[in-house]
Amino acid sequence: MTALRVARCLPDGFLAGALRADARAGLTATPKVLPPKWFYDERGSELFEKITRLDEYYPTRAERSILRAAAGQIAAGTRARTLVELGAGAADKTRLLLDALAGAGTLASFVPVDVSETALIEAARRVAGEYPGLAVTAVVSDFEEHLGLPSGSEARLVVFLGGTIGNLLPGQRAAFLRSLRSRLRPGDAFLLGTDLVKDPAVLVAAYDDAAGVTAAFNKNILSVLNAALGADFDPDAFEHVALWDAGAEWIEMRLRSLQPQRVTLPAIDLQVTFGEGEELRTEVSAKFRRERVAAELAAAGFTMAGWWTDGQGRFGLSLSVPAERGPHGRRGSVAGRAAFHPPHPGIGEPQLGDQLGGDPLGRDRPAAEQVHRDQVLLRPGVNGQVRLGQDQHQGNRTVGEDHVAGVEHGAAAGLHRGARGGGQFRDIGHR
Ligand code: SAH
Ligand code: AVI
Numbered sequence: 407m408t409a410l411r412v413a414r415c416l417p418d419g420f421l422a423g424a425l426r427a428d429a430r431a432g433l434t435a436t437p438k439v440l441p442p443k444w445f446y447d448e449r450g451s452e453l454f455e456k457i458t459r460l461d462e463y464y465p466t467r468a469e470r471s472i473l474r475a476a477a478g479q480i481a482a483g484t485r486a487r488t489l490v491e492l493g494a495g496a497a498d499k500t501r502l503l504l505d506a507l508a509g510a511g512t513l514a515s516f517v518p519v520d521v522s523e524t525a526l527i528e529a530a531r532r533v534a535g536e537y538p539g540l541a542v543t544a545v546v547s548d549f550e551e552h553l554g555l556p557s558g559s560e561a562r563l564v565v566f567l568g569g570t571i572g573n574l575l576p577g578q579r580a581a582f583l584r585s586l587r588s589r590l591r592p593g594d595a596f597l598l599g600t601d602l603v604k605d606p607a608v609l610v611a612a613y614d615d616a617a618g619v620t621a622a623f624n625k626n627i628l629s630v631l632n633a634a635l636g637a638d639f640d641p642d643a644f645e646h647v648a649l650w651d652a653g654a655e656w657i658e659m660r661l662r663s664l665q666p667q668r669v670t671l672p673a674i675d676l677q678v679t680f681g682e683g684e685e686l687r688t689e690v691s692a693k694f695r696r697e698r699v700a701a702e703l704a705a706a707g708f709t710m711a712g713w714w715t716d717g718q719g720r721f722g723l724s725l726s727v728p729a730e731r732g733p734h735g736r737r738g739s740v741a742g743r744a745a746f747h748p749p750h751p752g753i754g755e756p757q758l759g760d761q762l763g764g765d766p767l768g769r770d771r772p773a774a775e776q777v778h779r780d781q782v783l784l785r786p787g788v789n790g791q792v793r794l795g796q797d798q799h800q801g802n803r804t805v806g807e808d809h810v811a812g813v814e815h816g817a818a819a820g821l822h823r824g825a826r827g828g829g830q831f832r833d834i835g836h837r
Contacts, residue, residue, distance in 0.1 A: 409534060409539070409540065409541045409542060410530055410531055410534040410542045410543075410544065411541075411542070411543045411544070412527060412530075412543075412544045412545075412546065413543055413544070413545045413546070413554070414545075414546045414547070415545060415546070415547040415551075415552040415554050416546075416547055416548065416551060416552055420548075420551070421521065421548065422634065424548065424551075425444060425630075425631075425634055425635070426634075426635065426673065426674050428440060428441050428444065429631055429635060429671060429674060429676070430674050430676060432686075433671070433676065433678045433686075434676070434678065437684075437685060437686075437687060438678075438680075438684070438685070438686040438687070439686065439687045439688075440627055440686065440687070440688050442573045442627075442659075442688060442689040442690075443521055443548065443573075444627050444630050444631075445623060445624075445626055445627050445630070445688070445689070446520075446521060446522035446525070447522065447524075447626070447629075447630050447633070448522070448524040448525065449626055449629070450522070450623065450626045450627070450630065451495065451496075451522045451524070451525035452525075453619060453622055453623040453626055454495065454623060455495070455496055456619045456623075457615070457619055457620055457623060458498075460612075460615045460617065460619060460620075461615075462611045462612050462614075462615045462616070463612050463615065463620075464608070464612060464720055464721075465568065465569050465599075465601050465612070465720070465721055466499070466568065468716040468718070468720040468721035469499060469567060469568065469569075469599050469716075469721050469723065470499050470502070471716045471717070471777060472714045472715065472716050472721065472723045472777050473499050473502040473503065473723070474502055475714070475777040475779075476712075476714045476723065476777065476779065477502045477503050477505065477506035478506050478509070478510075479712070479779075480503065480506065480563070480595075480597060480712070480725060481503070481506035481507045481509065481510040481512070482510055483595075483711075483712070483725070484561065484563045484595045484725075485510060485512045485561055486507055486512060486513070486560075486561045486562055486563035486594075486595065487512050487513065487514040487515065487560040487561055487562070488514065488515045488516075488517060488556055488558075488560055488561070488562045488563070489503060489504060489507060489513065489515070489516050489517070489562075489563050489565065490517040490518075490519065490554070490555055490556070490562055490563070490564045490565070491516070491517070491518045491519065491564075491565050491566075491567070492519050492549045492553070492554075492564065492565070492566045492570075493519070493520055493521075493549060493566060493567075493568065493570040494518030494519060494520050494526065494529060495520065495522070495525060495529065495568065496525065496528075496529050497518050497529045497530075497532075497533055499567060499568075500516075500518075500533075500565070500567070501533075501536075503563070503565065503597075504516060504533070504537060504540070507563070508537070508540075512561075513540065514540070514541065514560070515540065515541040515542070515543065515556070516530075516533060516537070516540055516541070516542045516543075517542075517543045517544075517545060517554065517555075517556055518530050518533070518542070518544055518545070519545040519547050519549055519553070519554040520544075520545075520546070520547075521546070521547065521548050521549075523546050526544050526545075526546060527544055529544075530542050530543075530544035543556065549582070550574075550578065550581075550582060553585065553586060553589060555589055559591075561593045561594060561595075562590075562594045562595075563594070563595050563596075563597060564586065564590070564594065564595070564596050564597070565596075565597040565598075565599075566596070566597070566598050566599065567597075567599040568599055569599055569600055569601035569691065569721070570599075571598060571599075571600060571692075572600065572601055572656065572690070572691045572692035572693065572694070573689060573690065573691055573692075574692075575690060576692075579692075579702060580702065580705065580706065583702060583703065583705075583706035583708070584706045584707070586706070587706045587707040587708055587728060588707075590728045591728070592727075592728060594727070594728065595711075595725055595726065595727050596703075596708060596725070596726045596727070597723065597724070597725050597726075598699070598703070598723070598724050598725075598726065599721065599722070599723050600694040600699050600721070600722045600723075600724070601691070601692075601693050601694065601720070601721055601722075602693055602694055602695065602696075602715070602719060602720055602721055602722050603655055603693045603694065603695055604693070604719075604720060606650040606652070609650055609657055609693065610648055610649065610650055610657070612657075613648035613657050613659060613691065614646065614648040618646075620646065620648065620659075621645075621646030624646045624659050624661060624688055624689075625641040625644060625646065625661065626641075627661075627688050628640075628641045628644065628661070629641060631671065634673070635671045635672070635673040635674055636671070636672040636673050637669060637670065637671040637672070637673075638669060638670050639669050640667075643663065643664050643665060643667055644661040644662060644663055644664060644686075645661070645662045645664055646659070646661065647659065647660040647661070647662050647685065648660075651690075654690070654692070655692060655693050655694075655695075656690045656691055656692040656693060657689075657690070657691040657693070658687055658689070658690055658691075659687070659688050659689040659690075659691070660685040660686060660687050660688060661685065661686045661688055662683060662684070662685045662686075663680035663681065663682060663683065663684045663685070663686075664682070665682050666679070666680065666681055666682050667679070667680050668680075694722065696713060696722060699713075699722060699724055700713075700724075703724065703726050704729070707728060707729050708726035708727065708728060708729055709726060709727055709728075709729040709730075710724050710725070710726045711725050711726060711727055712724065712725035712779070713725075713779075714777055714778060714779050715777065715778045716777055716778075717777055717778070719778070
C-alpha cells in the first residue's frame with residue numbers, strides 16, 4: 407500500500423454551496439463575473455495541463471527552468487521536512503523540489519492541496535508511487551477557506567506555483583497572504599511563483615492560443631455550471647476573449663455572448679439574460695513586477711529572502727520567510743531588517759554585509775538555460791551548513807542551470823484553518 411491519505415478540510419457540501427453562491431452573485435452582478443476556481447473540474451484540470459504544453463504558454467516552462475536551477479538552493483536553505491503545495495494541480499514541477507529535498511535528506515511528507523478532487527488524488531497517487539517512503543496527504547480544500555497546513559513542529563515549505571496567486575483579486579491576495587503568514591512559524595518558508603509583466607502581445611497570445619485550448623478551458627466553466635446546477639448554457643453561444651488591462655496589469659479572460667440569450671439555472675432558481683456582445687469575466691491573471699511582489703509579501707508580514715527569474719525575465723520565483731515584524735510592523739520588536747530564527751541547523755540569522763560566497767550552482771557548467779538569482783545569500787555556514795538569508799548586495803547574478811537529484815507524516819489531524827476558518831477536517835483514510 408502506498409502512503410497516501412486523502413483529507414477533506416471543508417464541511418460536506420461546502421464547495422457545492424460556494425459554487426451556487428458564486429453563480430448567483432456573479433451572474434446577477436453588473437458586469438457579470440465568475441471566480442476562476444470553478445474552471446477546475448476533471449476536464450478543466452485536463453485542459454489546464456494541455457495549456458501548459460502549448461507553445462504560446464510560456465509560464466510553466468519558465469518556472470520549471472527556474473526550479474531546475476534553484477531547487478537545490480531552496481532545499482539546502484529551508485531544510486524542509488514537509489512540502490505543502492497550494493493549488494498543486496498535477497504537481498509536475500514540484501518533483502524538482504521533492505527531488506532536491508530528498509537529496510538534502512530532509513523530506514518526509516508531501517501535502518498537495520487543491521479544489522479539483524479528481525486531479526488532486528491522481529497527482530497525489532502518482533507522487534506516492536514515485537517516491538517510496540514519502541507520506542503523501544492530499545487535501546481537498548479551497549485554499550482561500552482552509553489552507554490545509556499540517557500541524558507539528560517540523561519545518562514546512564509552502565509552495566504556491568504557476569502564478570496562481572495572480573488569479574486572485576488584489577484584496578483576495580492580501581487576505582490570502584495574511585492568512586498564510588499567520589499560520590507560519592519561524593523556520594517555515596514560502597515559495598511563490600509569479601508571472602511577470604511583459605510585452606502585451608506575448609501575454610495575450612499565451613491566453614488566446616492558436617489551437618483554441620484556452621478557449622475550451624474558458625468555456626469549460628459553463629459546462630461546470632451545467633453539470634452542477636442543471637444550467638443550460640450553450641458554450642458555442644459564447645466566444646473566448648483574452649485582453650490585457652494595462653492599468654491593472656492583468657490579463658482578463660471573458661466569455662462574450664454571441665447573441666441575445668436567456669440561461670436557466672434550475673438548482674438556484676435563477677434565469678439570467680445576456681445581451682449580444684455582453685461579457686462575463688471568468689478570470690484575471692495578474693502579472694507582477696518584483697517590487698510589487700516584495701511589497702505585497704512585506705505587507706502580509708513576510709521577508710523576501712530570495713528572488714529568481716528565468717533567463718528571459720518572464721517569470722519570478724520568490725522565497726520568503728515570516729518576518730520578525732508582522733504585517734505592517736504590528737508584531738515583534740526587531741525593526742528595519744529581517745531576522746531569522748533558526749529552528750534547526752540550516753537557516754540562520756542573515757550575515758548582513760557578507761559577500762556572496764562561491765557560486766553554489768557551478769557557473770562553469772554548460773547551462774541549458776540561464777536563470778537570474780538576486781538578493782539571496784547562500785554560503786557555507788561556520789559548521790559547513792548552508793545558510794539562506796537576506797543579502798544587502800544589489801544586482802542580478804546569472805547562474806547556470808543546475809540539475810538536482812530524487813520520502814511519513816499522515817496524521818493529518820490538526821490541519822490549520824484558513825482565511826475564514828469555518829471548516830472541519832475529515833480524514834477519509836488511506837486509498
Ligand atoms: N500548480 C500547478 C497548477 C496550476 S493550475 C502548476 O503550477 O502548474 C491552478 C490550480 O489551482 C488548479 O489545480 C486548481 O484546481 C487549483 N485552484 C484554483 N483555485 C483554488 C482554490 N481556491 N483552492 C484550491 N485550489 C485551487
Ligand atoms: C492557473 N493559472 C495561473 C493560469 C494562468 O495563467 O492564469 C490559468 C490559465 N488561464 C488561462 N490559461 C491558464
